[in-house]
Amino acid sequence: MTFEILDHDLHGRIGRIYTRHGVVETPALAPVINPLKSPFPLEYFEKYFKVDLVITNAYIIWRNYGWKALEKGGIHGLLGISRPIMTDSGAYQILEYGYIDVDPDFIVNYQKLIGSDIGVILDIPSGVRETKYSVKWSVKETIRREVRASLLYMEEDKERMLLVAPIQGGVNLDLIRISARSAARLNFDIYALGSPTQIMENYDFETLVDMMAVARANIPISKPMHLFGAGHPIMLSLAVALGYDLFDSASYILYARNERYILPEGTLRVSEIRREFPCECPVCSSIDIETFNNLPKEERISKIAQHNLYIILREIRLIREAIREGTLMRLLELRSKAHPYLYRALVKLRKYVKLLERSDPITKPSIHGIFIFDVNSTYVNPKIVRYREWIKKRFFSERPYALLLPAPKIRPYHSDKKVREIIRILKNGGVYPRNVDVLFYSKIFYLVPLELCEMYPLSQFEEGFIKIEGENLMEIIKYIIKFIKKRSYKRVVILQSEDWPLKFFKELERRGVMIVTREDIKRIYQYMT
């Protein structure tokens, strides 16, 4: 076994990848190392950043060291790093320069010979602005190379290099699907979504969600998934929630070169920081802004790069802890407010709720309640969506009448004073519990049977501002009507509430539901016999 899943929340997982130089705990971010121009000494990666995994480029190593890399003790000797090392094959250079002068079989073999722990086959990245014809070709050629690599390098050897198969297709979801399915059949150790870098640079997170979801849905759950080039903390939780386990990024250097200072919720220009660094990482807490501004440029870049990496790695730890605690959705919603396009991406997750709960077949009751900020939270949180589906299909009752009450603010609902009064009236009238299903109508859960209102998460949530109108209102109406029809009640009575639009009641009345008001409550049992 090369990958083991220990815990999960949404489609995010805590996992372990076993390599020949040790275990990588996932989700993990591998900082990109260029041995020729690192902004700080390479020993820092193990000594201070304590990363499980780094990534370097085998093509650059080959161009600059050739076979001498072997004399230097392979990739670990060359970089002076004892932890697992992943190598990329040069596909990124193809994206940059259009071509590289190395044979695809050779570069995989070279990665193996220099002792890489995780190697990547040399795929053909699909550029975002390419025609569909040329993207099709890149997918086809990548598949051909994957078939070859699987025959040549996937030996039954426990000590072998793990091999990554990239998935291509650009923004064409049909091609991503084909690419993923073909690669999945070859049983690689790790899969990767290739070349979304341009999409991320444009902050097109909605398209990224589509690409990530389609690729992930077509790769078995048991396989770890890598996202190439994703290194800004604002979007890592989104990718993890969709089932991505590994990331690599040069962003800490690239941002630093432009003197851009990464924060969990965005980026600042260092020149905009006037008085103090808003950070307590070892770098920022050891220097004041004035001293920093007087440093030579190279030293400033080195310090920002270190700060950036601290922030990115801290986000990864935060994500791992959120998975353990079952609060990944909360972190995801928090980060989605970092940029309007990220919020759009969060809303887009509605389309992929089934995927979000794929790793999580049974809802993990969490000690933390659900936070529901607005109506969009109710569509993307699988714990809510799953409950709605479950109750619609599984709630079983043979009682001939149903009484729908507005969900009170007090929880559990049955402890509300007005609810208890209504139950007393029903009991005195001799219709409860024998004749009538008491259900609460809710903007979040739609329908909650009285008997189940203590079940997780029906009482364990906090709501912000949930406004129901238009399409959303129609969805609840349709849901309730479907629920009623399936159970062939003799009569369904609903108690009107001022918190809901009049249209809600009118539409239900039109479909045969009887409307009552607070004044009718005293003799409500009359309608239940």
Ligand SMILES: [Zn+2]
């Ligand atoms: Zn800092």
